[in-house]
Amino acid sequence: MPEKPIKGDKRYFMTGNEVVAYAAVMANADIMYGYPITPQNEIMHYWTRMAPKYGKEFLQTEDELSAGFTTVGGVLAGRKAFTATAGPGNTLMQEPISMAEAMRLPIVVAVQQRGGPSTATVIYSQQEVTLTTFGGNGEGFRIVYSTATHQELYDYTIKAFNTAWKYRFPTFILGDGYQAKMRESLTMYDPESRGIELVSPEAYVGMPGTPGIDRPPGQYRNTYNVEEELYEVLQQYQKEYDAIAPEVAEFESLGAEDSDLVVVSHGVVSRAAKEAVMELREAGVKVGYFRPITLRPMPEKQLREVANKAKTLLIAESAIGQLARLVKDSIYGCGAGIIPLFKPGAGITAEEISAKIKSVLG
Amino acid sequence: MAKAVKIVLAGEGGQGVQSVAEIIAEAANEEGREALYIPNFGVEQRGGVSVAYLQIGDQAIGSPKFLTADIIIALSDRAVHRTRKYVGPDTVFVYDSGIEGVEDAIPTNAKKVLAIPALQVANEELNPRVFNIIIMGAVVKATAVVSEDRAKDAIEKKLGYKFEKNPKLRELNFKAIDRGAELVAGLL
Numbered sequence: 001m002p003e004k005p006i007k008g009d010k011r012y013f014m015t016g017n018e019v020v021a022y023a024a025v026m027a028n029a030d031i032m033y034g035y036p037i038t039p040q041n042e043i044m045h046y047w048t049r050m051a052p053k054y055g056k057e058f059l060q061t062e063d064e065l066s067a068g069f070t071t072v073g074g075v076l077a078g079r080k081a082f083t084a085t086a087g088p089g090n091t092l093m094q095e096p097i098s099m100a101e102a103m104r105l106p107i108v109v110a111v112q113q114r115g116g117p118s119t120a121t122v123i124y125s126q127q128e129v130t131l132t133t134f135g136g137n138g139e140g141f142r143i144v145y146s147t148a149t150h151q152e153l154y155d156y157t158i159k160a161f162n163t164a165w166k167y168r169f170p171t172f173i174l175g176d177g178y179q180a181k182m183r184e185s186l187t188m189y190d191p192e193s194r195g196i197e198l199v200s201p202e203a204y205v206g207m208p209g210t211p212g213i214d215r216p217p218g219q220y221r222n223t224y225n226v227e228e229e230l231y232e233v234l235q236q237y238q239k240e241y242d243a244i245a246p247e248v249a250e251f252e253s254l255g256a257e258d259s260d261l262v263v264v265s266h267g268v269v270s271r272a273a274k275e276a277v278m279e280l281r282e283a284g285v286k287v288g289y290f291r292p293i294t295l296r297p298m299p300e301k302q303l304r305e306v307a308n309k310a311k312t313l314l315i316a317e318s319a320i321g322q323l324a325r326l327v328k329d330s331i332y333g334c335g336a337g338i339i340p341l342f343k344p345g346a347g348i349t350a351e352e353i354s355a356k357i358k359s360v361l362g
Numbered sequence: 363m364a365k366a367v368k369i370v371l372a373g374e375g376g377q378g379v380q381s382v383a384e385i386i387a388e389a390a391n392e393e394g395r396e397a398l399y400i401p402n403f404g405v406e407q408r409g410g411v412s413v414a415y416l417q418i419g420d421q422a423i424g425s426p427k428f429l430t431a432d433i434i435i436a437l438s439d440r441a442v443h444r445t446r447k448y449v450g451p452d453t454v455f456v457y458d459s460g461i462e463g464v465e466d467a468i469p470t471n472a473k474k475v476l477a478i479p480a481l482q483v484a485n486e487e488l489n490p491r492v493f494n495i496i497i498m499g500a501v502v503k504a505t506a507v508v509s510e511d512r513a514k515d516a517i518e519k520k521l522g523y524k525f526e527k528n529p530k531l532r533e534l535n536f537k538a539i540d541r542g543a544e545l546v547a548g549l550l
């Protein structure tokens with residue numbers, strides 16, 4: 001048995017892409033399929049560097065369609081398979097991700113968002129929220145973790161594999177080019193040393209025994225003859241998704257319960273939002289902070305509580321309202337109004353959020 | 363607690379601004395401080411201005427990039443043009459005095475503008491190869507984000523294997539740190 005790269009708890013200083021590769025190894029992932037695209041390339045680089053040492057595999061495919069489908073294949077064969085992509089690669093990958101949704105395959109995908117539409121920039125954005133939560137010709141039967149720090153990239157990459165294999169929905173780690181390329185500190189650990197039990201994968205195909213006699217037949221379908229049949233399956237999926245949503249949904253909140261104005265943000269922007277809110281609160285300004293960690297499912301109950309108390313939600317994101325759409329959908333019928341701070345494809349600083357809060361509060 | 367110190371380093375590809383930023387960030391991290399370093403990256407394979415954004419503090423750091431820097435080091439004419447947008451009333455703007463034709467681009471809204479002869483010192487006194495280490499000495503002195511000794515430790519860690527073979531290189535690099543620090547010491 002090859003040794004693990006991380007044994008005791010240890011502080012590291014590295015890029016986010018490197019963190020994701022380490023976390024995938026420590027989550028016991030078996031194989032990565034990938035096609036290069038900036039800013040996620042180094043996930044592949046570090047994975048391929050570590051893979052031979054720890055008994056892992058890697059396959060570079062001809063494009064992202066193929067990377068997605070081979071990931072689907074890896075999962076069907078009972079391997080913890082994952083891929084990573086960004087921007088136009090994420091667009092291409094929606095076809096295999098839809099198949100994974102249709103067949104309830106626990107693929108894991110790391111997305112490092114870059115500017116869009118199209119090739120745009122290779123740098124940064126939060127413009128792949130809609131694509132990652134609801135892309136494809138389906139209903140968004142997915143789980144999406146939006147990380148903000150390198151610590152979270154590590155924690156949630158490990159968690160993503162467990163979530164995927166536990167609930168059998170495609171699961172995403174939604175980062176961005178900043179998180180991919182920046183260096184900051186984090187503590188890496190062996191998940192098992194913290195009592196995190198790693199869920200074991202199971203093969204979908206090639207299982208022992210005769211189907212129908214020794215075991216139920218595995219019917220993994222993405223094709224249906226009649227409308228009623230598809231309708232019935234999707235009703236069942238929705239029911240299961242709704243049932244797990246409350247236990248899967250995660251959020252972070254600070255002073256949101258006693259503030260008229262609450263800043264809502266996700267991912268790397270929430271670092272700035274938190275800094276701005278904490279500084280203003282220290283100065284005696286009553287302002288709150290709410291951050292969905294899961295964008296799919298949204299922490300609907302908690303967000304609705306906030307939106308029923310607060311007068312205004314200030315939504316800050318590096319896109320034109322992609323988070324805002326998810327928020328509006330969640331808080332329909334609640335009292336709070338919405339004020340946007342949208343900067344598509346560009347970073348948002350604490351100073352900008354602070355200035356916006358002050359202008360709103362007057 | 364004090365806010366993080368925000369540093370922008372900019373130069374031509376090959377001037378070593380990214381490695382300087384990385385070494386300082388790692389040195390700060392080794393001291394147990396919070397550091398965040400991000401390079402600019404774009405679609406250009408060559409020919410772009412290289413910019414490093416570095417923040418060092420004692421609390422969790424907010425957004426990776428920022429609008430206004432505490433200190434800017436610009437090492438080429440294009441770097442001067444590229445970084446002047448990060449200048450605010452509290453910014454110290456440092457540029458190499460050997461850069462020609464940028465008189466009109468030097469920011470007028472900075473707290474302080476320093477022209478330092480780093481390139482000249484590298485070429486005439488030390489060695490062109492330690493130009494970026496001179497810059498590192500200047501940054502460390504001007505910001506005090508890490509001590510000069512800590513900066514030397516970080517260089518030892520990074521280049522120690524080369525120093526083993528040629529101890530003169532160690533001397534040269536440490537001298538470069540000292541000279542860089544001297545260049546800004548009297549001006550701040």
